[in-house]
Amino acid sequence: MTTTLTPAAGGLLPPAASARISPPKRTRARADRSVIILGSAVALILLLLIGYPVVSLLSAAFAPDGLAVLGRIVTEPANHRIVLNTLVLGLIVGVTGTLIGFLFAYAQTRIQFRGKKLLHLLAMVPIVAPPFAVATAVITLFGRNGAISNGLFGIKGDIYGLPGLVLVLSLSFFPVAYMNFRGMLESLDPSLDEAASSLGANKLRVFFSVTVPMLVPGFAGSFLLLFVESIADLANPLVLGGDYTVLASRAYLAVTGDYNTSAGAAYSLTILLPALLVFLVQRYWVSKRSVVTVTGKPTGHTEQITARSIRIPVLAIVGVISALIITIYLTVLAGGFMKVPGVNNAFTLEHFQFVLTGLGSKAMIDTASLALIAAPIAGVLGMLIAWLVVRKLRRTSGLLDFVGMLGLAVPGTVLGIGYALSYITPTTIFGLQILPALAGGTAAFSGGIAIVMVYITRSLPSGQRAGIAALNQIHPAIEEASTSLGAGSGTTFRTVTLPLIQSALVSGLTYAFARSMTTLSPIVFLTTPGIKIMTSQILAEVDSGRFGNAFAYCTVLIIIVLSLILVLNLLVRKVIFRGRTHRR
Amino acid sequence: MRRTPLTIVLAAATGLALFTGCSQTAPGSESAGAKKPVTFICSPQEDWCQLVAAEFTKASGYPANYVRLSGGEAVARLSATGNTPEFDAWFGGGAEGHLAADAQGLIEPYVSPNADQIADEYKDPKDRWTGVYVGALSFCSNTDVLKEIGAKAPTSWNDLLDPRFKGNIAMAHPGTSGTAYQALWTHVELDNGDQAQALEYFAKLHSNILQYSKSGSAPGQMAGRGEVATGIIFAQDCQKFIKEGFTNLTTTFPKEGEGYEVGAVSLIKNARNPEGAKAFIDWTLTAQAQDLAATVGSYSVPTNPDATITDDMVDLKKLKLVHADIDAAGTARNALTAKFDAEVAPAPKE
Numbered sequence: 001m002t003t004t005l006t007p008a009a010g011g012l013l014p015p016a017a018s019a020r021i022s023p024p025k026r027t028r029a030r031a032d033r034s035v036i037i038l039g040s041a042v043a044l045i046l047l048l049l050i051g052y053p054v055v056s057l058l059s060a061a062f063a064p065d066g067l068a069v070l071g072r073i074v075t076e077p078a079n080h081r082i083v084l085n086t087l088v089l090g091l092i093v094g095v096t097g098t099l100i101g102f103l104f105a106y107a108q109t110r111i112q113f114r115g116k117k118l119l120h121l122l123a124m125v126p127i128v129a130p131p132f133a134v135a136t137a138v139i140t141l142f143g144r145n146g147a148i149s150n151g152l153f154g155i156k157g158d159i160y161g162l163p164g165l166v167l168v169l170s171l172s173f174f175p176v177a178y179m180n181f182r183g184m185l186e187s188l189d190p191s192l193d194e195a196a197s198s199l200g201a202n203k204l205r206v207f208f209s210v211t212v213p214m215l216v217p218g219f220a221g222s223f224l225l226l227f228v229e230s231i232a233d234l235a236n237p238l239v240l241g242g243d244y245t246v247l248a249s250r251a252y253l254a255v256t257g258d259y260n261t262s263a264g265a266a267y268s269l270t271i272l273l274p275a276l277l278v279f280l281v282q283r284y285w286v287s288k289r290s291v292v293t294v295t296g297k298p299t300g301h302t303e304q305i306t307a308r309s310i311r312i313p314v315l316a317i318v319g320v321i322s323a324l325i326i327t328i329y330l331t332v333l334a335g336g337f338m339k340v341p342g343v344n345n346a347f348t349l350e351h352f353q354f355v356l357t358g359l360g361s362k363a364m365i366d367t368a369s370l371a372l373i374a375a376p377i378a379g380v381l382g383m384l385i386a387w388l389v390v391r392k393l394r395r396t397s398g399l400l401d402f403v404g405m406l407g408l409a410v411p412g413t414v415l416g417i418g419y420a421l422s423y424i425t426p427t428t429i430f431g432l433q434i435l436p437a438l439a440g441g442t443a444a445f446s447g448g449i450a451i452v453m454v455y456i457t458r459s460l461p462s463g464q465r466a467g468i469a470a471l472n473q474i475h476p477a478i479e480e481a482s483t484s485l486g487a488g489s490g491t492t493f494r495t496v497t498l499p500l501i502q503s504a505l506v507s508g509l510t511y512a513f514a515r516s517m518t519t520l521s522p523i524v525f526l527t528t529p530g531i532k533i534m535t536s537q538i539l540a541e542v543d544s545g546r547f548g549n550a551f552a553y554c555t556v557l558i559i560i561v562l563s564l565i566l567v568l569n570l571l572v573r574k575v576i577f578r579g580r581t582h583r584r
Numbered sequence: 585m586r587r588t589p590l591t592i593v594l595a596a597a598t599g600l601a602l603f604t605g606c607s608q609t610a611p612g613s614e615s616a617g618a619k620k621p622v623t624f625i626c627s628p629q630e631d632w633c634q635l636v637a638a639e640f641t642k643a644s645g646y647p648a649n650y651v652r653l654s655g656g657e658a659v660a661r662l663s664a665t666g667n668t669p670e671f672d673a674w675f676g677g678g679a680e681g682h683l684a685a686d687a688q689g690l691i692e693p694y695v696s697p698n699a700d701q702i703a704d705e706y707k708d709p710k711d712r713w714t715g716v717y718v719g720a721l722s723f724c725s726n727t728d729v730l731k732e733i734g735a736k737a738p739t740s741w742n743d744l745l746d747p748r749f750k751g752n753i754a755m756a757h758p759g760t761s762g763t764a765y766q767a768l769w770t771h772v773e774l775d776n777g778d779q780a781q782a783l784e785y786f787a788k789l790h791s792n793i794l795q796y797s798k799s800g801s802a803p804g805q806m807a808g809r810g811e812v813a814t815g816i817i818f819a820q821d822c823q824k825f826i827k828e829g830f831t832n833l834t835t836t837f838p839k840e841g842e843g844y845e846v847g848a849v850s851l852i853k854n855a856r857n858p859e860g861a862k863a864f865i866d867w868t869l870t871a872q873a874q875d876l877a878a879t880v881g882s883y884s885v886p887t888n889p890d891a892t893i894t895d896d897m898v899d900l901k902k903l904k905l906v907h908a909d910i911d912a913a914g915t916a917r918n919a920l921t922a923k924f925d926a927e928v929a930p931a932p933k934e
Binding site: 076078139140143144145160238241242243249252253255256257258259260261264339340342343344417420421424425524525527528529530536537540541543544545546547 | 623629630631649650651652653654655656657659660661663664665666668670681684685729757759760761794795796798799801804805808809810811812821824825828829830831832881917918921925926929
């Protein structure tokens with residue numbers, strides 16, 4: 001019944017519709033004004049965060065060097081293969097990562113078993129995937145001389161290329177899908193399942209004909225996010241790619257190998273096209289159906305599934321993947337205590353001593369402070385964009401949604417260059433200086449502002465997607481009730497909408513923090529003498545072959561991120577929302 | 585008015601911003617008297633950079649700080665700032681990177697009084713860069729894997745074509761790594777400038793290559809972990825891995841002759857502190873400054889003849905070095921690596 005409430009799916013209600021419910025003219029005018037103010041503020045922020053750097057890049061891509069590359073992408077078969085490789089990788093990781101995330105969330109919310117807290121923790125661990133750590137651990141385990149592949153089974157496996165990339169990327173990115181699905185499954189109305197059951201459907205039928213269709217925005221959103229993340233990822237293709245070249249690594253090569261920034265920009269432009277395509281398809285597809293489940297009406301408790309036909313296969317798959325995650329992260333942990341991981345496994349504390357006493361401690365404080373500034377801004381901004389896109393804007397909503405997503409679709413290397421081009425020198429319009437230099441060693445705060453901006457840009461999209469998926473589930477009538485009682489749009493957003501999509505906000509915040517702490521490639525172009533960033537220290541250790549130090553850094557990084565995420569979660573749930581969960 | 589969640593979050597964020605901002609402003613600007621600080625790009629490994637900055641300050645009184653950037657990253661960042669650079673000098677990294685920056689008008693020629701001591705082949709005839717260290721190309725092999733496949737450590741480029749090495753050799757992609765491009769260009773020089781013949785050799789070698797890595801030193805790590813038998817890398821990198829604990833590695837050299845890189849130092853055009861930058865360049869060319877490298881496990885060969893050659897370094901006199909024209913190699917680079925990309929790398933393996 002709930003699915004038929006609005007034909008205007010996705011809650012894309014024009015402002016006029018909400019006005020019909022709230023007749024007093026003054027209220028309507030006020031609501032619209034606050035939407036205009038919020039909307040322009042968000043637009044201005046996005047312009048600074050993403051628009052300006054991307055435009056700087058595009059002008060580089062359309063410089064003569066870049067145009068030549070664009071021409072060659074169309075004409076040369078070698079380039080066609082790179083584009084195809086990128087698409088194949090994105091599609092496979094998009095599908096597998098989404099499925100893994102869904103299975104974990106389904107097991108967590110619906111299936112009865114012991115150890116749910118442990119499973120939740122396991123699903124959260126991979127969001128802290130410091131560059132190189134997972135890929136290096138996978139090589140140590142499954143490479144040609146790997147501890148498992150060669151040591152246990154005596155196989156000289158070839159992990160380099162597509163198989164290794166799919167494994168590592170799916171494992172690294174599925175937690176976003178997991179967080180999205182968990183939020184959605186928790187707010188699904190169990191009375192629908194009960195209705196289907198009482199009409200005679202078995203659990204499997206209920207699952208495929210009731211549960212899955214309601215999660216369509218979650219599937220579409222997760223797929224889009226994973227697709228975009230995996231085609232723009234750089235660190236893993238660099239370590240594990242083998243001969244499998246993708247556009248992101250090609251763009252990086254153009255910059256670092258050919259000294260050709262324009263060519264790098266041109267390759268990145270090619271990454272944006274498939275991202276745009278998938279974005280449009282999912283938008284069109286999702287808007288065809290409505291999945292409103294949060295109507296403000298009281299509902300019952302979710303029944304835990306005990307049926308073997310669902311329980312056994314789901315738990316088996318989840319179990320295998322959990323075991324894989326445990327093995328990989330234990331390898332990273334153990335590596336920090338070995339003299340030379342994989343070669344000389346004698347126990348040592350030297351690496352941790354190096355990390356905790358040397359340059360490492362400044363890097364830890366600098367990185368964590370910058371990430372802590374970026375995370376709340378990214379989280380709230382993501383929710384604001386989601387709210388504007390789903391509820392308030394009509395014609396411009398697609399554009400706003402896409403611009404928000406761009407921060408992820410542009411490969412890090414190139415985003416970094418865009419920032420360097422835009423913000424190392426003061427920003428001027430027609431000779432009039434409007435902004436001082438924000439990046440580079442000569443800027444204020446040692447160039448920390450630009451680093452925070454990059455962190456926000458990179459981590460915004462996940463919160464935004466989670467927010468959009470969550471809002472699509474909530475019937476607009478709840479907010480309209482608030483508006484008709486005289487509250488403005490801004491107040492409604494703060495007091496009604498935000499608490500309702502709290503779980504999306506928390507996952508946005510969590511992810512933003514983890515993402516910021518582990519971002520590497522754009523930072524390279526923005527580091528300054530005054531600020532040390534952990535990921536670039538890790539890169540330096542990997543470069544000089546000190547894997548023990550690199551693994552120790554990664555372990556410390558993982559511990560910092562997980563403990564701060566815990567604090568962040570508690571803060572949001574217990575302090576900011578003071579237990580106003582709106583959950584049934 | 586009741587404080588709303590949104591404002592609390594934003595207030596917290598601004599608070600944090602102010603807090604961390606204050607703790608990070610103006611590093612070391614007042615610590616060393618009246619001298620203006622020198623900011624330099626540093627391309628070698630982190631601990632060497634740290635030592636260089638600290639020791640230079642001790643020797644000259646100039647406060648010094650650095651950002652670690654690889655060659656390509658340095659060029660991209662310098663070109664972003666154009667005429668108002670944030671850096672004064674660039675220390676380390678292959679000379680071809682410095683030339684790429686010069687091609688965009690970002691380098692100021694400078695002849696250091698200390699450059700007299702440096703041999704001609706290790707400095708630019710047009711004074712754009714001066715060499716501070718030299719690294720020779722080598723074969724870095726894992727003795728365990730060699731035993732397994734029944735091969736000896738290669739001593740000739742042709743040894744690498746042996747079918748026993750199938751899937752057991754790693755090198756970086758010449759398009760991404762100066763090291764690998766050096767290998768490619770060495771063959772061009774060995775073949776008297778015939779690029780087609782050089783590419784032919786690499787087309788044959790392709791059947792034995794497991795992976796073209798992106799970073800120049802990665803093949804050494806792969807050999808160290810037993811992923812491949814031999815990695816084509818600079819001798820100092822192989823020695824560094826051996827010292828870091830990959831004790832099953834061994835270094836050999838091709839008897840036909842090997843290429844080498846020159847790690848350079850250069851002056852940035854329109855530097856904010858040109859006097860400091862010049863003092864820095866002068867200092868990096870001294871034997872005392874160059875002796876620092878070995879103390880942090882960097883075993884490239886110093887260019888200053890008075891600097892100490894330790895046992896971990898290669899004796900360049902015993903090797904058959906192929907002298908390359910760095911300018912010509914740089915000019916040919918884009919076309920040659922594009923050909924490599926199109927004709928060699930994507931070919932299906934036999």
